[in-house]
Amino acid sequence: MKPIVECVPNFSEGRRQEVIDAIVNAMAFSPGVRILDVEKDADHNRSVVTMVGDPDGVLEAAFQGIAAASRLINLDEHRGTHPRIGAADVVPFVPISGITMSECVALARRLGERVAGELGVPVYFYEEAASRPDRRNLENIRRGEYEGLKERIGKDPDAKPDVGPEKLGPAGATVIGARQPLIAFNVYLSTDNVEIARKIARAVRHSSGGFRFVKALGMLVGGQAQVSMNLTNFHRTPMYRVVEAIRREAARYGVTITHSEIVGLVPHDALINAARWYMQIDNLTPDLILENRLWGEEGMR
C-alpha cells in the first residue's frame, strides 16, 4: 500500500489573494501531491491549505509553502483575530493510510530541520512531534503570539526553539507537528433548550471529565440545540461511542437526536468502524470490503 499523508499548513494571510495564490502555487508544483482545499478567512487574516500525497512530495510542498510565506508575509504588519506566531504558523502532518504516526513525526522533524537550516526560521515541534510535554499543546507554544515571542525568545529558556535561531525575523516562527485526523461533527437535539446541549457537551468532552479525544460545546443553531464537537483521535475515542453517549444523556433530559452532520471531511475508517460496531460484524477486516480488493494492488488502499 502506497503511503498517503495529509498536511494542513496554516498561513497568516487571508486577505491579499495574490499572496495566497503565490503560496499555494509554490506548493502545487510538488509531484505526487494533491491540494484538496484552500480556505481563507479575512477576519482571521489566515488561510488553511489541505493537501495529501506521498510523504516526500508533501514534505517538499510544505517546505516550498513555508518558504514562500516567510518571504511574502511580514508579521510586524499582520493584524487578525486568530492567534499566530509566524507567517507559516502551524504545519501538522496527519497519517491517512499506509503510514504510521511515528513516520509522520519523523516527517515533521525533517521539515523542521530544513525550515530552520535553509530559511533561518525558529521551529517548535508540537502534538505527537513535541520534544517536551508542555509543547504538546499548540496553545502553550503560541501564548503571547508573535509580539510576545519576539520579546521572550533568546531570554526565556521556555521560549527556546526546538531547532533554528533564537531570534525572530518578520516571518516569525513555525510550529510543526503530527496529529491524528480531526473529525468536526455536530449532533442536533429535539429541543430548543441550549442548556441541555451544554450539559451534554460537558458530559462527553475531555476537559470536564468526558472522553479523552473529544472537544465539545453546546450551542443553538437555527433554533435547535446542537452538541458541536471536534473528535481528535477517532481510533481511540470512536464516533459511535460518542454518539451513543450523547443519545443516552439526551434521553435523561427527555430529548432525542434528530440528526447529525459532518463538517469538512470524515476518514473512511471512522465510518467503517461504526458499521462494524453497530452491526457487530466481528470478522470485518478491510480485505472483506469488495472495493478494497479492486484497488488494493494499485496501491491506493
Added chain:
Amino acid sequence: MKPIVECVPNFSEGRRQEVIDAIVNAMAFSPGVRILDVEKDADHNRSVVTMVGDPDGVLEAAFQGIAAASRLINLDEHRGTHPRIGAADVVPFVPISGITMSECVALARRLGERVAGELGVPVYFYEEAASRPDRRNLENIRRGEYEGLKERIGKDPDAKPDVGPEKLGPAGATVIGARQPLIAFNVYLSTDNVEIARKIARAVRHSSGGFRFVKALGMLVGGQAQVSMNLTNFHRTPMYRVVEAIRREAARYGVTITHSEIVGLVPHDALINAARWYMQIDNLTPDLILENRLWGEEGMR
C-alpha cells in the same frame, strides 16, 4: 468515475484442475480485468470465478471463459450435486461503481448475442436481464437441468432460448443476466436453540412475509443458533434494517445478537449506509469521505 463491473461466471467443472486453469487463463488475458477469486467445489463439480474491471474488458473475458468451457466440458459426462444446464452455467453481471443496472443488462444482452452467434450455445436471460417474468428466477430456467432441457428444447415453447439455436449440444445452455451484489451475512444469537433462529429467519425473509430482498435460514453452527442470510439488494433492503429487525425478534425470545459475520465480500456502500443510518448523519455524501477526495480524480471512485 471509471465504471467498474463485476462478473461471476459459474462453470460446471470443479474437479479437473487443468480444465479450470484453462478457463481461467482464457479470461485472464482480457485487459482491464482482475480475477479476484476462483472457488472450486468437487462435490458440486463446479467452479465460481469472481472478476472485476471495465465493462468491455469484463465482457470479453466472460466470452472467452464461456468459449473455453463450452469446448472443454461435456455435459453428457458431467455429474455433480449442484443443478446446472450448461458448461458455462450462469453468468451474472453486477454493478459496482459508476455503472447502472440497465448498463449491466445491456452487457448481459451483448454477451448473450455473442455466445449464441459465435458459439452456437442457446442463451436464457435472467434476473434484471430477463425478457419474461418467469425467467427472472434462475431456478425456473434451470428446472430439469441439462438432461431435462435436452428433451424439452425445440418442443416446449417455454424452453425456447432468448437467443441462439433451439437445440442443445454437449456444452448445454448458458444463463446470462444482471443482478445486484449479493451479501452473504450471518447473525449469531445467544442461544443454542435453533428453533429461535428458524423463527427469526421466517420473520425476516421474503418467502414467508419478511423483507423483499432477504433469503434466510435458521441453523446451528458450533452449538450456537445462527440466522444465515443472503441479502440480494442492499440498496432496497439495507443491512442495518435487517440487523435491527433480527435484534427485535430475538428480544421477543429473550435472546440477543452476540455477533455477526460477512461471508465473502461486502460492498463498501453497504457499510457506509449503515454508519449513516445509525449515527443519523443526514448530510453524509460520498464527497465528504476523505479518501474519496484523494482517489476521485484518478477515476477509481
